[in-house]
Amino acid sequence: MPKIFIVGATGHIGGAVLELLYRKYPDVKIRALVRDEGKGERLRERYQGIETVLGDNAALDVLEREAREADVVLKSRKLFHLSSLHHIVHNYLRLPDAGPDVRQEPAISALLRGLSNRTPKPYYIHTSGGGLIWDEPNGEPTDKIWDDVDDIQEMQSLPSSYIHATPDAPIHPFLPNPLTRLSQLVFSHSPTIHTAIVSPTIVYGLSPSHDHPTPVTLPMALNQIQRLGQGFTVGPGDNIQAYVHTVDMARLYLLLLDQALSPSPSNPDPSLPIFGPQAYYFAASEELPARDYMSSLIDALTHNQTPSLTLKSSEIIKLDHPEISRSTLTKDPDVNAKVLFGMNMRVKSTRAERVLGWRPVEGGVLEGLREVVGVWGEGERSRGAEKGKL
Secondary structure, X not given: OOEEEEEOOOOHHHHHHHHHHHHHOOOOEEEEEEOXXXXXXXXXXXXXXXXXXXXXXXXXXXXXXXXXXXXXEEEOOOOOOHHHHHHXXXXXXXXXXXXXXXXXXXXXXXXXXXXXXXXXXXXXXXXXOOOOOOOOOOOOOOOOOEEOOOOHHHHHHOOOOOOOOOOOOOOOXXXXXXXXXXXXXXXXXXXXXXXXXXXXXXXXXXXXXXXXXXXXXXXXXXXXXXXXXXXXXXXXXXXXXXXXXXXXXXXXXXXXXXXXXXXXXXXXXXXXXXXXXXXXXXXXXXXXXXXXXXXXXXXXXXXXXXXOOOOOOOOEEEEOOOHHHHHHHHHOHXXXXXXXXXXXXXXXXXXXXXXXXXXXXXXXXXXXXXXXXXXXXXXXXXXXXXXXXX
């Protein structure tokens, strides 16, 4: 019986993947890393037969041991790691020291050590939090769309010392390098491990995850709206950003898992290997100008009347770039999201479409935004009630 080890099974994306995986392969042995016993208990109650392992990204011995026992390892994580974004913005704006950063390299290395030099060749499916194409965050549009097949050679030729580099390498943000040092680390193990990297764009929609039903980018935007008392764009807000529904994302992972678990995997386009040193999968289903998303987000907040977030004005303010961002960032690093929402992020998911037959089918970003904000608001009320009991 195949064994799958999942890192991030309680997260927004990982929870959606686990739901689809368990539904399709109820007899596959699944072990999931959890940070505390409460998370483990909830997973075991929901998915009969699943086994949980206590640990986190710092538990390197646990990660290596579990990977050594698995046929497939799937590492899922949040799309935007806030501490990484915090460092990128501080470097870009030449602000004072940003403090300690959290990097993934030791954890990934431990997983790869556990998988290496095995027969039969195991599988590693990685989620690239730093694999997006980011540019100057000035709110202006771009015509450049990065394709994970046509542009793979150019992407791989860029040095690893750009965005999301490791602490000992210089960071030069806002120059496009989707294949980061971590991605290069993963692909360097392709001779002994079947590797694939999935790079989400901005994830939207509701996830079946109990702990993280709403996207990580939502509170990033709402925190800034709360501080300003109104919606915002960086500059004109004409910058274009790609989105993907979390359940469509989960289906892409499931298609990769289908190939890993199949005794006779098939590929409709043999010119593009499903796994290997160029198996980089962008995931995108829709594009929107930042101002359109912000307008709909303000509408959703008004509709839901969330008590914890009061709008002073329905007007959407235009933030200058980078002066206002610099001024606010020195007071509160969390407002780094202002820089995030000023970037372009345009990609094409050619590889997933051609070799996996992946097609997004979920509803669009804006049509479900009221429901997503409503669920977020309910979570805020529940958390507030719990704090009141303490």
